[in-house]
Amino acid sequence: MSVNGDKTNGGPEGTDPAISARGLVRKFGNFTAVNDVSFTVARGEIFGFLGPNGSGKTTVIKMLTGLLPLSGGDASVEGLNVRTDAERVRERIGYMSQNFSLYPDLSVKENLTFYGRVYGLSPDRLKKRMDDVIQMNGLEPYLDRLGAQLSGGWKQRLALGCAMLHEPKLLFLDEPTAGIDPVARRQLWDLLFELSGHGITFFVTTHYMDEAERCSHVAYIYYAKLIADGTPNSLRELPDVTPQGTIRVEITTPEVTRALKIARQIRGIRSATIFGQSIHALIDDHFNLDDLREQLQKQGITVAEIRPLAPSLEDVFVELTRKNQNNHSEAARA
Numbered sequence: 001m002s003v004n005g006d007k008t009n010g011g012p013e014g015t016d017p018a019i020s021a022r023g024l025v026r027k028f029g030n031f032t033a034v035n036d037v038s039f040t041v042a043r044g045e046i047f048g049f050l051g052p053n054g055s056g057k058t059t060v061i062k063m064l065t066g067l068l069p070l071s072g073g074d075a076s077v078e079g080l081n082v083r084t085d086a087e088r089v090r091e092r093i094g095y096m097s098q099n100f101s102l103y104p105d106l107s108v109k110e111n112l113t114f115y116g117r118v119y120g121l122s123p124d125r126l127k128k129r130m131d132d133v134i135q136m137n138g139l140e141p142y143l144d145r146l147g148a149q150l151s152g153g154w155k156q157r158l159a160l161g162c163a164m165l166h167e168p169k170l171l172f173l174d175e176p177t178a179g180i181d182p183v184a185r186r187q188l189w190d191l192l193f194e195l196s197g198h199g200i201t202f203f204v205t206t207h208y209m210d211e212a213e214r215c216s217h218v219a220y221i222y223y224a225k226l227i228a229d230g231t232p233n234s235l236r237e238l239p240d241v242t243p244q245g246t247i248r249v250e251i252t253t254p255e256v257t258r259a260l261k262i263a264r265q266i267r268g269i270r271s272a273t274i275f276g277q278s279i280h281a282l283i284d285d286h287f288n289l290d291d292l293r294e295q296l297q298k299q300g301i302t303v304a305e306i307r308p309l310a311p312s313l314e315d316v317f318v319e320l321t322r323k324n325q326n327n328h329s330e331a332a333r334a
Contacts, residue, residue, distance in 0.1 A: 016079050018043045018170050018201040019064060025072030026059050033059045035224040036073070041217065043169070046192060046202045048215030050317065055221045057205045058098070061172050064203075066090055078170055094163030094171040098178060100155045104148035108139055108158055111147055112165065119166040126165075133161040137191065153184025160191070170201045177208065189214060209314040220317055222324050228316065235316045240323055242282070242311055246270060249289065250309040251279040251296070259301045266295055273318075280309060282319075 019041035026034040034056045041047040051057050062068040064077055066086025075082045078092045102111045112133065116126040134140050137157045142150065150158060156176055163171055173192075177185040189211065192202055204215065212218050213232060220228040228235055235241070242248055253259045256274050263272045263279055269292075272281040283292070289306045296303050311319075 015043055016076075017041055018045075019047075019075070019077050019203065021060075021064065021073070021075045023073035024060065024063060024070060024075060026056070026063055026068060027071040032224055034063065034221075037221065037224075037226045038073075039219050039226060039229050041201060041203060043201050044196060044199050045216040046196050046204060046214070048212045048218040049203060049205045049221065050207070050212055050218060051221035052223070052321075054223070056224050057221060058174055060221070061095075061174055061203070061205070064089075065093060065095055065172060091166075092168055092170065094166070094168040096156075096159050096163045096171065096173045096176055098175045100147070100159060102147050102155075102159055102162060105146060107144050107146055108150070109143040111158060111162060112139075115162040116165045121166065129165050129167065133164055136164075136195075137161045151184070152180035153187065156180060156184070156188055157191070160188075164195075169199065170203070171195075173202060173204045175205050175207070177206065177211065185211075209312065209317075212313045218313070220320060222321055225324075227320050227324055232313055235313065236311045238316065238320075241316050241319045245285055246282050247285045248309045248311055248315065249281050249283055249292075249306055250275075251281060251292075251306050252277060252304040253279070253296075253301055254304070255301055259296060259303075262296060262299045262301060266292070268292075271322075280312075280315065 017040045019039075021040070022038050024034050024037040025032065037056070037060060049057055049060070059068065063070055064075055064082060066082050066089050070083060077089045080089045080092070082089055103114065106114065109130075112130050113126070116129060121129060134143070137160060139154075139157060139161060142154060147155065147158065160171075160173070160176070177188055180188070185208075192204075196202060204211070206212060215232070217231055218228075218235065219226055228238070251259065251263065254277065256277060256279055260272055260274055260279055263269050263281060268284040268287040270282045270284070272279050293303045293306055
């Protein structure tokens with residue numbers, strides 16, 4: 001069963017959405033990789049698409065880009081039907097795959113030139129677009145460097161630049177920051193924000209919760225089915241995330257590992273996990289925080305602070321995943 005927050009159903013009033021997916025289904029023989037998935041992506045937003053490995057994220061992208069035929073449902077991308085206009089859809093979008101897919105034995109400049117010609121850009125337009133992309137992505141110091149010699153972050157900037165050459169208004173980025181360092185990740189996201197400000201729509205898959213927090217709209221797919229869809233704030237407010245009769249608290253302690261083991265044995269604590277130098281716990285709302293502190297201290301745990309805490313997106317996805325795991329187990333036993 002899907003759990004939905006407040007959806008963003010389009011851009012400015014009277015504007016068609018960049019993506020509209022309605023009941024998407026994709027089967028490989030008897031295996032259903034995508035099952036009745038529906039969502040809408042407004043123009044100019046950064047849409048984060050999350051889920052465990054093997055849940056169908058990349059399959060959905062390939063369906064929306066016309067690379068995989070739909071087994072069921074319908075979708076439109078940039079106003080075009082992906083079933084009947086797949087080639088025209090691909091002309092209007094940019095796609096950046098999980099792995100570096102450019103030519104490692106070509107220089108940065110040669111890669112840009114090659115892909116510009118693949119997109120059919122005239123010499124004059126190609127020169128202008130290369131100048132724009134080089135400046136926007138900060139590639140000028142590396143123009144003569146081979147693709148194989150670039151660091152992970154600069155490889156991703158080059159891949160993004162090649163995907164932008166034909167001026168698409170919609171870019172699909174499949175785990176664009178996987179395997180790159182935190183500084184390069186932040187720099188790449190700063191670039192995405194800048195481009196989004198110019199009206200470009202991004203469909204981004206990621207496993208990083210801090211990146212999900214930066215998206216204006218997120219959806220979570222769990223083994224073929226969409227179980228959450230909405231703004232980050234609306235998802236934090238879902239009843240399943242903080243069930244009635246519970247509150248979330250942060251327990252700050254220098255002994256988080258030992259404290260976690262003890263906390264999980266205390267009556268009234270429903271779940272607990274480590275976040276840095278603290279524990280995030282879901283507890284019964286009648287649980288007195290002073291009593292909780294006392295119980296931990298009796299076990300030799302130094303408690304610096306216990307305070308109420310708003311759920312993070314990681315809390316959202318952990319709780320929704322746990323609920324769906326339980327539903328699947330109950331269905332299997334029935």
